[in-house]
Amino acid sequence: MLHTLMESKDFLAFTLAQSNTDVMTTSFSFELGQHTRVEVWDCGVIVFEPHGDTSKDIVLSCAVHGNETAPIELCNDLIKRLLLQTIQAEQRLMFLIGNPEAIKLNRRFIDENLNRLFNGGHSIGETQNPERVRAKALEQYVERFYLNQTYQNQVMSGSMPRQRIHYDLHTAIRASKHEEFAIYPYCPEKKYSSEQIMFLAGAGIDTILFHNEPTTTFSYFSSHHFQADAFTVELGKVYPMGQNDMSRFSALDERLVGLITANDLPILPLDMKRVNLYQVARSIDKRFEDFCFSFANDVENFTAFQRGEVLATEGGEAVIVEHPMEVIVFPNAKVPVGQRTLLCLTPASADNIE
Numbered sequence: 001m002l003h004t005l006m007e008s009k010d011f012l013a014f015t016l017a018q019s020n021t022d023v024m025t026t027s028f029s030f031e032l033g034q035h036t037r038v039e040v041w042d043c044g045v046i047v048f049e050p051h052g053d054t055s056k057d058i059v060l061s062c063a064v065h066g067n068e069t070a071p072i073e074l075c076n077d078l079i080k081r082l083l084l085q086t087i088q089a090e091q092r093l094m095f096l097i098g099n100p101e102a103i104k105l106n107r108r109f110i111d112e113n114l115n116r117l118f119n120g121g122h123s124i125g126e127t128q129n130p131e132r133v134r135a136k137a138l139e140q141y142v143e144r145f146y147l148n149q150t151y152q153n154q155v156m157s158g159s160m161p162r163q164r165i166h167y168d169l170h171t172a173i174r175a176s177k178h179e180e181f182a183i184y185p186y187c188p189e190k191k192y193s194s195e196q197i198m199f200l201a202g203a204g205i206d207t208i209l210f211h212n213e214p215t216t217t218f219s220y221f222s223s224h225h226f227q228a229d230a231f232t233v234e235l236g237k238v239y240p241m242g243q244n245d246m247s248r249f250s251a252l253d254e255r256l257v258g259l260i261t262a263n264d265l266p267i268l269p270l271d272m273k274r275v276n277l278y279q280v281a282r283s284i285d286k287r288f289e290d291f292c293f294s295f296a297n298d299v300e301n302f303t304a305f306q307r308g309e310v311l312a313t314e315g316g317e318a319v320i321v322e323h324p325m326e327v328i329v330f331p332n333a334k335v336p337v338g339q340r341t342l343l344c345l346t347p348a349s350a351d352n353i354e
């Protein structure tokens with residue numbers, strides 16, 4: 001197996017060639033030069049551990065939705081450069097290819113939306129399916145990575161606490177007025193990080209949505225359980241594999257290389273002229289099978305609606321804009337009853353950012 005991966009340096013192809021059933025047989029490790037230990041823990045799970053001191057534990061995940069291809073290409077290219085040793089990790093780093101079986105089928109998911117199954121969502125009820133198994137396993141890999149005792153001890157002896165980071169990379173179903181944006185998971189117990197917001201802005205992700213409640217997403221899991229600086233990051237609109245214009249994400253690629261190689265590019269102080277901030281005002285959950293939006297399928301994310309306008313109808317009732325203005329994101333009527341069908345946003349201030 002090692003031979004196949006080291007010959008191609010293509011972790012995605014290697015992952016997709018594995019079966020989702022031979023979990024244990026896919027784990028192995030090897031050295032890159034004298035500087036980095038590489039461990040493959042499972043199908044789509046690869047960890048880079050530099051031999052020198054490190055201060056950050058970074059998780060980069062993609063393909064939590066199998067058809068969201070730009071993040072998969074971005075991560076695979078970073079892994080390739082690490083394996084070719086054209087870049088060298090100076091921070092601990094784990095890549096997760098979320099749902100390899102869904103990638104193979106070019107589908108968002110097989111049985112159930114993986115990004116609705118974290119924080120224990122995978123164990124609610126009697127249902128078992130590939131996504132529930134994978135969500136539980138991904139949670140365990142994140143825990144094992146963040147709580148590695150060897151590196152925890154570096155915290156004890158070092159002066160600065162280690163920083164945990166998790167960027168869960170996605171693409172949106174629709175086009176967006178702000179092409180690249182990030183969701184900041186609900187974290188009422190702490191202030192938002194201006195450093196993270198400006199890191200993302202420097203990476204071309206200039207729009208932040210502050211979530212208003214706990215969710216069953218992967219980024220909320222890492223934020224809530226491990227106090228990671230965790231975000232769901234949306235990289236434009238979904239396109240088939242190979243049809244993404246990856247030059248649109250060159251700023252992100254450059255920032256990630258800086259982060260991984262500990263050659264961090266300078267981060268500007270918070271500048272409200274460089275960022276668009278939104279607060280999630282409410283999440284509209286689907287209540288009836290006949291849920292139907294009042295706007296067209298090509299209406300973009302971040303389109304604004306005025307108080308009183310009808311956003312959708314269901315069960316003979318209208319879903320109406322409540323605030324003076326609400327900005328919509330992620331409209332999707334094809335979700336099961338009980339799940340989020342739309343987020344409504346209002347402009348946010350910088351009050352909770354430090």
Ligand SMILES: O=C(O)CCC(=O)N[C@@H](CCC(=O)O)C(=O)O
Binds near residue numbers: 115173174217232
């Ligand atoms: O475009 C869409 O409708 C969905 C894109 C997507 O997968 N978004 C994530 C957001 C997760 C979060 O709220 O942090 C999702 O729906 O899982």
Ligand SMILES: [Zn+2]
Binds near residue numbers: 064065068170171
């Ligand atoms: Zn997604």
